Amino acid sequence: MFQSASRLVSAKTLVPHLLRGAATLVMSLAATSSSFAATGIFGSYLQLKVNTASAAWYGAQEWGTNIQDFNSANLGTVNWVTGTLNITAWQVQTYKNSGGDVFGANMFYRVYQQGSTPPSFTQSTGNFIANAPFTGPQGTSTSSGGDQNWGRDPISINLLTGITGDTTRTFNVEVYFDSPTNEGTKYSNNGGANYKASVTV
Numbered sequence: 001m002f003q004s005a006s007r008l009v010s011a012k013t014l015v016p017h018l019l020r021g022a023a024t025l026v027m028s029l030a031a032t033s034s035s036f037a038a039t040g041i042f043g044s045y046l047q048l049k050v051n052t053a054s055a056a057w058y059g060a061q062e063w064g065t066n067i068q069d070f071n072s073a074n075l076g077t078v079n080w081v082t083g084t085l086n087i088t089a090w091q092v093q094t095y096k097n098s099g100g101d102v103f104g105a106n107m108f109y110r111v112y113q114q115g116s117t118p119p120s121f122t123q124s125t126g127n128f129i130a131n132a133p134f135t136g137p138q139g140t141s142t143s144s145g146g147d148q149n150w151g152r153d154p155i156s157i158n159l160l161t162g163i164t165g166d167t168t169r170t171f172n173v174e175v176y177f178d179s180p181t182n183e184g185t186k187y188s189n190n191g192g193a194n195y196k197a198s199v200t201v
Helices: 002-035
Strands: 038-050 056-061 074-077 085-097 106-113 122-125 127-131 148-152 170-181 184-188 195-200
Touching (some): 038 074, 056 170
Parallel strands (some): 074 195
Antiparallel strands (some): 038 056, 038 085, 085 148, 106 122, 127 148, 170 184, 170 195
């Protein structure tokens, strides 16, 4: 009789410990699951129209087939009165999985004479373009679940705005991209150095 009561008391004592242990295990598994959430940018591109040439895509952060690099590109010579130097489209490819979420994408750009103090960046806010499967500007396709394409295609950004004068000078066209996510802002910015092309005006 006493032994049976003793066992009953032990069981009553043990049950709360088991419940607490189960709760701890569930919380631990949930934390482990969220730690595997992932978001980021795996591609960024912009399209430029220079003078009378057809608009062409340039790669910033490239994936798949390589095209002409925007970083360190020489865009040639453009007359600030009669010439054309426009961004006509841009795209950012993002990924998400295991609870990660992506909320959009942006491009930031500025133009300044080499050797001068750069101005602040101007932001271009992107729109949602497509969920995978889709084909990037370079002609490579992705069908991975969670991949998304964002950007402005088409758009018209005149990079010669504000440039005047008769003296021939060399300018930098500098861009970077970002994407807000539930894990914070992700960047496509060449490791912090951004992507820079040059043009003579």
